[in-house]
Amino acid sequence: MHQDKRTAYWRANLRLVAFCLGIWFVCSYGFGVLFVEQLNSIRVGGFRLGFWFAQQGSIYVFVLLIFFYAWRMNRIDRQYDVHED
């Protein structure tokens, strides 16, 4: 029936989710926690970069990621003809 299309749509969604969560992980747990000391040796203005990612940068990235995901998903919905209205 529509099983192939259904699977393809779901794959496309999972790829996008995996991509976004990769960035989510790197910008918070990577830059803000695991590699914070290394990044702290770089200065941007009055901030040490690792500290900035932990208290500012990660949050900005989170906001952008959700809007990016919503935008891309709307396009994928249309492409597979499963969009609403």
Place this chain on the structure above:
Amino acid sequence: MSLQFMTYAVVGSSFALYIGIAFWSRARNTGDFYIAGRSVSPLANGMATAADWMSAASFISMAGLIAFLGYDGSVYLMGWTGGYVLLALLLAPYLRKFGKFTVPEFIAERYYSKTARIVAVICLIFISFTYVAGQMRGVGIVFSRFLEVDVTVGLLVGMGVVFIYAVLGGMKGITYTQVAQYCVLIFAYTVPAIFIAIQITDNPIPQLAFGSEITGTGTALLDKLDDIVTSLGFHEYTSGTKSKIDVFCITMALMVGTAGLPHVIVRFFTVPRVRDARISAGYALLFIAILYTTAPAVGSMARYNLINTIQPGPVGAVDGNLEYEARPEWFRTWQRTGLVQFEDKNGDGRVQYYNDANPDFADRAAEYGWRGNELTVDRDIMVLANPEIAGLPNWVIALVAAGGIAAALSTAAGLLLVISAAVSHDLIKGIFVPNISEEHELLAGRIAAGLAIVVAGYLGFDPPGWVAQVVAFAFGLAAASLFPVILLGIFFKRVNKYGAIAGMLTGLLFTYGYIEYFKGLFLKWAGSPWGDNVAAHWLFGISPEGIGVIGMCLNFAVAIAVSYLTPPPPERIQRMVDDLRVPRNFDEGKL
């Protein structure tokens, strides 16, 4: 105009606004009551979600926490925002497509089991009551400080206001009230921050100001802060003391817990379409981020202001410290509340504030003639005292009081609603009286909301000793019990009811057991065999705050293993999952 009159006027008119909105948006049926008739625009839902999410803890406590923790405070900033990414990508759109009223209802249908529904209701009620008690307490504190009324009177007024709009308006009333409350609280939070940023750095944007130079010194604020806190024996502000694995796990537990909190998830049931649920999560996080990126700026500037006031001269110089008799007005005001305390240990008539728990600093302190730290500052006052410390006009201080109350009330109302929905929809309609009429269900929902307010008020009036401790538990529980089964329900068709129930119970019991063992939530008595809550005793060095992550992993592992050992879910459930995954079903025409 006196500060007190001003505060009454501002807080009073904010209440009038909330009640007016409640009358305008009364609930007429169960759809209105549980999910606002599914008619909320994504932007309004984003704002309401932000107000719902940002509690008294976010508004009052978080900046102060960061001020004293420095880098270690990042776990709260990342933990309480990053969960929205998980929510938007992994849960919200699918649960919206499911199109029912509550979280336990999803678990019941996906896992075709009343037992699963009851386990989910228990988790939900425990998480929500833990939370709401803290909110009611917050309302009481703000009232007693700013309106100088008794904590009990403050609590009763707060309960009365929530009662009117939650019972009358249900989710619909709450949603539009929360939109107003968001506006009040964000204005109240950012205005003082902007003034203080200008005073210290000449840069009006707090997010940039704390990375700028202090006016007229050529030194960056954070460098100066690192410098002065270390010269007083404290740990460097921009680096941490917690172990990496612990920071990692606490952040993860808070993120996953956020995504698993029922009162947050249910907000995404109120928008008209699946695509609205996605974008609405973006708006919600944007509105939350305005406060959450301001908070670390407020924290660092408040810490700088505090130390600068206490230690205006060089460290160790005889006249380097603040003279007690010359202390500023806010110092006196907050001393009266007991939240700022001073004891002149070395009898020199000056205030010494330093880290007397640091053995490496003891020699130097002795050399300076200091006999121990003399100042205790409750970290909760940092935001509330900020406008006074910065010498801002009375209307700003009144606004901060209204903002604190708005933050507490909006969160309390959202929590009370999920509790009442769990009782009237999941327990009464779902399990005990399936044939109940809609009219009676609505009435049951209103009565349940009313009773929940009374219980919450009681918990806020006389919080049992464990209230503060169980907050970590609420997140750990949400992370270890609800989040994994909802996620698996959407992404893993093979998981069946046996796996889900076994997984939820494993996550729940493990997380509860670990926190109980170290913190003694309910079962601590003198001489009990529970362990000391120190890093050396922790499993893999993970504190009870972060253990929800291990509980979550166990939940996943058990749910999958048990599912493969038992028969797969029926065909109709697999088809239901297929339909959850697409915004519009393939076979249907356009909506």
